[in-house]
Amino acid sequence: xxxxxxxxxxxxxxxxxxxxxxxxxxxxxxxxxxxxxxxxxxxxxxxxxxxxxxxxxxxxxxxxxxxxxxxxxxxxxxxxxxxxxxxxxxxxxxxxxxxxxxxxxxxxxxxxxxxxxxxxxxxxxxxxxxxxxxxxxxxxxxxxxxxxxxxxxxxxxxxxxxxxxxxxxxxxxxxxxxxxxxxxxxxxxxxxxxxxxxxxxxxxxxxxxxxxxxxxxxxxxxxxxxxxxxxxxxxxxxxxxxxxxxxxxxxxxxxxxxxxxxxxxxxxxxxxxxxxxxxxxxxxxxxxxxxxxxxxxxxxxxxxxxxxxxxxxxxxxxxxxxxxxxxxxxxxxxxxxxxxxxxxxxxxxxxxxxxxxxxxxxxxxxxxxxxxxxxxxxxxxxxxxxxxxxxxxxxxxxxxxxxxxxxxxxxxxxxxxxxxxxxxxxxxxxxxxxxxxxxxxxxxxxxxxxxxxxxxx
Numbered sequence: 428x429x430x431x432x433x434x435x436x437x438x439x440x441x442x443x444x445x446x447x448x449x450x451x452x453x454x455x456x457x458x459x460x461x462x463x464x465x466x467x468x469x470x471x472x473x474x475x476x477x478x479x480x481x482x483x484x485x486x487x488x489x490x491x492x493x494x495x496x497x498x499x500x501x502x503x504x505x506x507x508x509x510x511x512x513x514x515x516x517x518x519x520x521x522x523x524x525x526x527x528x529x530x531x532x533x534x535x536x537x538x539x540x541x542x543x544x545x546x547x548x549x550x551x552x553x554x555x556x557x558x559x560x561x562x563x564x565x566x567x568x569x570x571x572x573x574x575x576x577x578x579x580x581x582x583x584x585x586x587x588x589x590x591x592x593x594x595x596x597x598x599x600x601x602x603x604x605x606x607x608x609x610x611x612x613x614x615x616x617x618x619x620x621x622x623x624x625x626x627x628x629x630x631x632x633x634x635x636x637x638x639x640x641x642x643x644x645x646x647x648x649x650x651x652x653x654x655x656x657x658x659x660x661x662x663x664x665x666x667x668x669x670x671x672x673x674x675x676x677x678x679x680x681x682x683x684x685x686x687x688x689x690x691x692x693x694x695x696x697x698x699x700x701x702x703x704x705x706x707x708x709x710x711x712x713x714x715x716x717x718x719x720x721x722x723x724x725x726x727x728x729x730x731x732x733x734x735x736x737x738x739x740x741x742x743x744x745x746x747x748x749x750x751x752x753x754x755x756x757x758x759x760x761x762x763x764x765x766x767x768x769x770x771x772x773x774x775x776x777x778x779x780x781x782x783x784x785x786x787x788x789x790x791x792x793x794x795x796x797x798x799x800x801x802x803x804x805x806x807x808x809x810x811x812x813x814x815x816x817x818x819x820x821x822x823x824x825x826x827x828x829x830x831x832x833x834x835x836x837x838x839x840x841x842x843x844x845x846x847x848x849x850x851x852x853x854x855x856x857x858x859x860x861x862x863x864x865x866x867x868x869x870x871x872x873x874x875x876x877x878x879x880x881x882x883x884x
Contacts, residue, residue, distance in 0.1 A: 572714075575716065579650075581615045582613070582614065582718075583612070583639045584611070584641070584645050584648050585610065586609065586648070587638050588609065590608040590611075592606060592634070593607055593634055594632050597619040599635075603724060604630060604723065604724055605628075605630035605632060605721045605723040606721060606724075607630075612627065612652070612719065623639060623641060628722070630722070654716065654717045655687070655715075656687065656714070656715050657685070657687075657714055658683065658712060658713050658714075658715065658821070659686070659707075661711040663679050663681060664707055666680060666702070666706065666707055667706050667707070670692055670694070670706040671695075674706075677700070678702040678705065681818075685824070685846070685878075686699065687846075694710070695708055696709055699845040701847045702862050730831050773838045773840065773884045774839065776809065776839035776884065777838035777839050777850060779808060783808075783867050786799075787863075788862055788865065790863070800860055802817070804860035805823065805848050805850055814883055825881075826883065827841065827882045829880070829881065832880065833872050833880060836851045836872065837882065839882075839884050841882075842880055843879045844875045844876070847859070851872060
C-alpha cells in the first residue's frame with residue numbers, strides 16, 4: 428500500500444513539474460491544447476519556472492527515479508520524507524508546500540493517476556526543440572501588442588471638425604501655442620479643471636477636454652487614426668503574394684525599411700510595397716503605430732507664408748510658360764524638364780535625375796546607368812550634388828526638412844512612401860526607380876499615398 432501511495436505521489440509531482448516548466452512573463456496565458464493537441468489541457472504560463480524544452484528530460488528523470496525508489500526503497504516515514512524533499516528540490520515549486528502536495532496526491536484515484544501518466548507520456552513524444560521557441564514568440568507578440576494598447580490610454584486624441592487650440596495655461600484666456608487637428612495625437616501629462624496638459628511634436632500646452640478623448644476611450648480611436656508600421660529587422664525580407672513561406676515572392680525590401688500595414692493576421696501582416704500589397708512574416712518585423720501630431724504656432728505661420736509664396740511663384744511660372752509657348756509658335760519640346768517653382772538647386776536635381784529614365788531597376792543597386800533600387804537611385808542623384816543620403820527609404824524620411832504634403836512639394840524634394848522613395852519633379856509628378864519590370868520611370872506623385880515629403884534644397 429505504501430508503495431502504491433508513493434507511486435501516486437511521484438506521478439502527481441511529475442505532472443506538476445511537467446506543466447510548470449515554461450519560463451515566461453507572469454499573467455501571460457495560452458492554451459496548451461493548441462500546441463499539445465494530444466494532451467488537450469488548459470494551462471496558464473507561470474513565472475520563475477524552467478524552459479519547456481526540458482519537459483522530456485524532466486519527465487524521463489522523474490519516471491526513472493520513481494521506478495528506482497519503488498524497487499529499492501526501505502519502508503519507513505523517514506525515507507518517504509527524504510524522497511519528498513528530493514522531489515521538492517528538483518521541482519522548485521515556488522510558494523507551494525510540497526508536503527501539502529504529497530498529502531493531496533494520496534487522495535488521487537487510480538484513474539486520475541493513469542490520466543496523468545498518459546499526459547506525461549504524450550508530452551514526451553512532442554518535438555520540443557522548436558515548440559518552446561514558437562510559444563515564446565507567439566506570447567511575446569501578444570504581450571507587445573497588449574503593452575502598446577495599454578499605452579494608448581495615455582494618449583489625448585482630438586475629436587473635432589477641424590482643430591482644437593493648444594493654450595499656454597488651462598484657460599481660454601491662455602495664449603494659443605499650437606493646434607491639435609482632428610485625429611491628431613498628443614501624450615497626456617496631467618488634467619486641470621477639465622483641461623488636458625499634453626505634449627505633441629514641438630508643442631506643450633493645454634487643450635479643452637471636451638474636444639478630445641483619452642484613457643479607455645482613446646484605445647479604440649487610436650487604432651483607427653494611427654498608421655500601423657512594420658519595420659524590417661532582417662537583412663533582406665521577402666514580401667509574398669499570400670501568407671505562407673511557400674507562396675510566390677512579390678518583392679524584396681531591405682533591413683530597417685518601414686512598410687504600411689493594411690491587415691494583421693496571427694503570424695503575417697499585409698503590407699504595401701512598390702509592387703503592390705503582399706504579406707510578410709511577423710518574425711522578421713517589429714510593429715508600431717504612428718500618429719499625426721500638433722502644429723505649433725510658429726510652424727503654422729511658416730507653412731502659411733510658404734504656401735502663399737509657392738502660389739505666387741506657380742502663377743509667375745505659368746505666365747512665363749504661356750509667353751514662351753506663344754513666342755515659339757506653340758511648338759512642343761520633346762525633352763522633359765522639371766517644372767514649377769522651387770529652388771534652382773532643386774530643379775537641377777530633378778533635371779539631372781530625369782536623364783536616367785528608362786534605365787534598369789536592380790535591388791540593392793546604386794548605379795544610375797546599370798541599375799539602382801529606389802533609395803539607391805535617390806542617393807546617387809544627390810551624390811552628384813555633394814549631398815550624402817542613406818541607402819534606405821525609411822531613413823530618407825528623416826533627412827532634410829519636413830514639407831507639409833504633396834501640395835507643397837517642389838522639384839528635388841523626396842517623396843517617401845511605404846517601402847519606397849522618389850524624387851518630385853513638379854506638376855504632380857515623380858521620377859523613381861520603380862520595379863524590376865518597369866525600371867526608372869516617371870509617375871504621378873499621388874499614385875500611392877505618401878508617408879512624408881522631405882526637402883534637401
